[in-house]
Amino acid sequence: MTLQQPIKLAILAMGGEGGGVLADWIVDLGEHHGWHAQTTSVPGVAQRTGATIYYVELLPPHPQMHGRQPVLALMPMPGDVDVVLCSELMEAGRAVQRGLVTPDRTTLLTSTHRVYAIAEKAAMGDGRVSDEVLLKHAQAASSKLVSFDMASAAEECGSVISAVLFGALCGTGVLPFGRAAFEATIERGGVGVKPSLKAFARGCQEAIGQGAPAAVQADQLPPAPAPRSPEVAALLARVQREHRSACQDVVREGVRRLIDYQDPAYAALYLDRLSQLTERASPDDDTLVRETARHLALWMSYEDTIRVADLKTRDSRFQRVHGEVRAKVDQQVHINEFMHPRIEEICETLPASIGRWLAKPHALHRWVAGLTREGRVIRTSSLRGFLLLWLLSRWRAARRSTLRYALENERIEHWFKRVLALAPTHPGLALEVARLQRLVKGYGDTHARGLRNYQTLMGVLDRHAAHLAPSTLASLRDAALADEHGHALHAALHKQTLHA
Secondary structure, X not given: OOOOOOEEEEEEEOOOOOHHHHHHHHHHHHHHOOOEEEEEEEOOOOOOOOOEEEEEEEEOOOHHHOOOOOOOOOOOOOOOOOEEEEXXXXXXXXXXXXXXXXXXXXXXXXXXXXXXXXXXXXXXXOOOOOHHHHHHHHHHHOOEEEEEOHHHHXXXXXXXXXXXXXXXXXXXXOOOOOHHHHHHHHHHHXXXXXXXXXXXXXXHHHHOOOOOOOOOOHHHOOXXXXXXXXXXXXXHHHHHHHOOHHHHHHHHHHHHHHHHHOOHHHHHHHHHHHHHHHHHOOOXXXXXXXXHHHHHHHHHOOOOHHHHHHHHOOHHHXXXXXXXXXXXXXXXXXXXEEEOOOHHHHHHHOEHHHHHHHHOOOHHHHHHHHHOOOOEXXXXXXXXXXXXXXXXXXXXXXXXXXHHHHHHHHHHHHHHHHHHHHOOOOHHHHHHXXXXXXXXXXXXXXXXXXXXXXXXXXXXHHHHOOOOOHHHHHHHHHHHHHOOOOHHHHHHHHHHOOOO
């Protein structure tokens, strides 16, 4: 008797995405047609340190088996999987890395949306893995790749991603069952049938290349509405007048960000600073102007307690949270914010003179510091909690008087003057100095660590500017971004023999 091989499928899905339901659908589909089917699951340690792997084997009936039950495997083996279904792009990368996807046999179906891993979020710099790189490796590693944003498709259909994956599986034709058999499987489940069938149809269409929406051409996009404020209109007109077309988009976004952060006068200060750079830099050095404009806007919109309170009390944030938990109109959603301000944040939120006094060691300093040792939970969905943060966000009107503003403005001026000084004669080094702003971000301990690394590199620049290559400063910056504690940076400094 010729031994038959089962069809082997691996599903990689995170909690709440219906991976178990998808596995059960595939098993039910096979068993309803007389196939032998088996499913097992190996849970991950946590949602973003490893998804649950569901493994399914389907074996067609054979007349010579005479009622004997086959022995099927419990886990997927590298190089021995026919279909891999992934609920998120990073999980597709993990499947490729584990060897579950092979170019000679494996069909890979994956959503292209991202749920960033803790390591990606916690990185000092941009720790995100490139989507293009992941897709490139997935394409090279698989026999056939089906990839699209399944999370958005599921959201639009009012269903979950497992239904879209089931439809995509049908559309690939790798299983010998017709579409009607797939749809009947969903109907037998009896739960959420209508939205699941809608999401199934969407996934099936995408997989077979039908029903893809036409791309919107740039000339079909509606023009941006004219600003209603004369002050804002004057600032945008100034951007168009003072900057080359290659730089206008970045500078314009910087202006909008700083108006949102503070007011038009603050955005005008931003343009005043940039005008100094355009006067000193080479007329065609768009890269230096664009990068400096980008990083200057980011630094001028530093995250202080006022900004944090503002973002946490915006209507758009409440709408986003309600959308993420899929709350119905008549459902209440409670939002608890964990706040742990340090004594430094409290001092920096006060007017500069009072903040400097409170920062000195004395009885009141020790008492306030004692209050900050434990965090506080503030429920912004309650009137009391919302008003507390909303009132703090209104302190924006006095932001220019705070100690934090005085400190950050001094740092910005020092950094920007170094860029201006280097721009005419050493534009490459000026560009890398502008990019040092990437180290200064966030608030609390994150800000303190980044600022410490930034000050270390500015010290290197002060001592070795005469013979410091731009590539050297760039490599030191990358080392600082790779390790929040500064160990990689100090190792790189010793390697370059640039330490003090």
